[in-house]
Amino acid sequence: MDNRSEAREFLMSRRANLTPEQAGLTVSGQRRVAGLRRSEVAMLADVSIEYYAKIERGNLAGVSDAVLEAVARALQLDDAEREHLFDLARVAGGAAQPVRKRNPKRWVARESLTRALDVITHGPAFVRNGRMDILATNALGRAFYDRVFDGPGQGNLARFCFLDERAKEFYPDWEAASDITVSILRTEAGRDPRDKQLHDLIGELSTRSDAFRTRWGAHNVRRHGSGTKNFQHHVVGELTLSYEGMELTAEPGLSFLIYTAEPGSASQERLDLLASWAATAHQQEDTDPQKTQAAAPKETNL
Incomplete structure (x- = not known):
């Protein structure tokens, strides 16, 4: 870049x-x-x-x-x-040191990080990088983002947003969601201009999506630390969730995000229903090793 x-x-x-x-x-x-x-x-x-x-x-x-x-x-x-x-x-000024630690091996979540995700049972929790690849999730996060993994998104929230038509159902305010997505990628591009995978992603989205290309040209950036979003999940319907994002000090460049619903709300009831659905799906996967392998988040280079 x-x-x-x-x-x-x-x-x-x-x-x-x-x-x-x-x-x-x-x-x-x-x-x-x-x-x-x-x-x-x-x-x-x-x-x-x-x-x-x-x-x-x-x-x-x-x-x-x-x-x-x-x-x-x-x-x-x-x-x-x-x-x-x-x-x-x-x-x-020539001080462009990589933002994240580079590891020649493909990144896999530490066991302690996986346990930290798994103990969160009342809301979707996941780890992502600045390219918006979902690297690890808890069970509810996997169910929440199931369509991000099973279609054109390939586990990447930006691909899902712009290349999967189902994203416009998942995000009731798709215009705002797409603006935020591009702003996050633009921010990451400024932090780490030598990230080839980010360049490739931006090139792919610019080529395949007019909506992305237009937004990329606006040069908007943003922090993505906390807030409230609305979703329309294909299994449980409308959800209004608050989110908190935290940087992982042990993994520079990675963020840990948690979505929660207001206690006693309809959204919390629907999250509980989604958790039950996810548990049933997991039991079915346990009986089919091929499905289990397909459902696991892909390893990725940081």
Whole structure:
């Protein structure tokens, strides 16, 4: 991924999204664009027009943290956007160390991590990487995301979202879900620009999905730490779930996510029903080794 092009397009998109009124500027006369001009960003960041123009051309190498902070304030970047800008500057400065530890062997969940997943019985729990590959789940997570594994998704939430038509049933607000999915991938691309598997995934989705390609061009990024989502599961129906995401300190680049329902709610009753359905399905798999092997999360390179 071209770091200079990425930085240029990201900064231009943020500038275009911020109106003079939002930036506290008084304007008069007609303007050709709704967003800020380069000169206005330079003024707000207290740098010369020439220097900001250099930054926006993608020349981030050597730009100080103080100037990056000033640009972030001028463009009113949120925390995720600010981190993305600093990630791009880190890469441009030659400090692009891989975000996650590289292991020549294929990644398999530690037994202790598997046990930690398995003790969570009242909600789907899973581990994913920045490419949105689901690497390990508890039993309820496997049942919750069964269609992610058994179709075009191949265990990847981004593929499922854009390449599997069933995703539009699973995500009642598919537009918002797809925006979030692309923003997570865009954030990961800024953190680890040397991830070939991520490049391949982005290329695949860009080629096969117009919806992905359009969203990728928006250059939006986001954190995905906590919130509430609605789902429509094909077995139990409508679910409203809260989620919490935690970074695994022992596995840099991996996230541990847990979905829960409000106690006593209809969603909790439906999760309990899904757990019962999953247990029945697991018993059937135990009698058919081929099904068990097909249902297991695939090993993957980090």
